[in-house]
Amino acid sequence: MAKVTMRQMLEAGVHFGHQTRYWDPKMAPYIFGERNKIHIVNLEKSLPLYQDALNYVGKLAGNGGRILFVGTKRAARDAVREEALRCKMPYVNHRWLGGMLTNFRTVKRSIRRFKELQEQKQDGTFDKLGKREVLSLQREMDKLERAFGGIVDMESLPDALFVVDVGFEKIAIQEARKLGIPVVAVVDTNNSPKEVDYVIPGNDDAIRAIRLYLHGAADAIVDARMTTAPGSSGEDEFVEMSSGAAEAPAEAATKAAPTAAAAEAPAETPAEAPAEAPAETPAEAPAAEPEPTDTPAADDDAAKTDG
DSSP states (O other), X not given: OOOOOHHHHHHHTTTEEEEGGGOOGGGGGGEEEEETTEEEEOHHHHHHHHHHHHXXXXXXXXXXXXXXXXXXXXXXXXXXXXXXXXXXXXXXXXXXXXXXXXXXHHHHHHHHHHHHHHHHHHTTTGGGSOHHHHHHHHHHHHHHHHHHGGGTTOOSOOSEEEESXXXXXXXXXXXXXXXXXXXXXEEOTTSOOTTOSEEEESOSSOHHHHHHHHHHHHHHHHHHHHHHHHHHHHHHHHHHHHHHHHHHHHHHHHHHHHHHHHHHHHHHHHHHHHHHHHHHHHHXXXXXXXXXXXXXXXXXXXXXXXX
């Protein structure tokens, strides 16, 4: 799992909040103090909360969940796109269109249209059209790519949102709350953490700080996928091998059981024969022979010899 130190947060400027006159009272538990009329975020609280958010994101990705990265402000656009592509997650780094989540059925139609235009451009259909028509289709495709290029492969609603600026992405968070989608978000001192499930208190304006948040989230997703996929297959192989190994001795024991029984049978037969022979012989001896005393002696000698 990706780990971030407090020194890295300090170097990235995570502790710098907004001016004190713009603060939100709900962020008071996460504020250390103020300096030059600027609030200072308490990194001793930010760091564990950030780690909790990464653990949640990693666990969700390890179970096959999909996290939508949202950051449409200029400072976050490039970082959102790069890190989302690195961990193979959907993203929105331009203007959030109303209804992207709550009206996802219509959004899927626009995505389908965008894919059709891409196919037409690749298979040479554009070359057969006039210049004006091609220009019109190209503009339409560029517009769709800006709006939906990051969610082209998102076939269903995401399992969670990772938002860089709560104040800037209000509509996205409102839609997620309506649909019951968990929200992981960076919350600065001028915003409220009320609608956020996993709060990351910190600077949401500095590019280095934004890259730190997103890089850690992408690392957590990649690490979770790498550890979960091989681990599950390795356990299945081990179970199969152990069950096969367990069946082999069981079959061997089953086959060996008749052999053991056959080996024990002759050993029991002579033990029972001498015991019955002396008992029957003395009973018949007096009727057949006049001297019964000699016959048991002979039977005893025969029993010893057999033994």
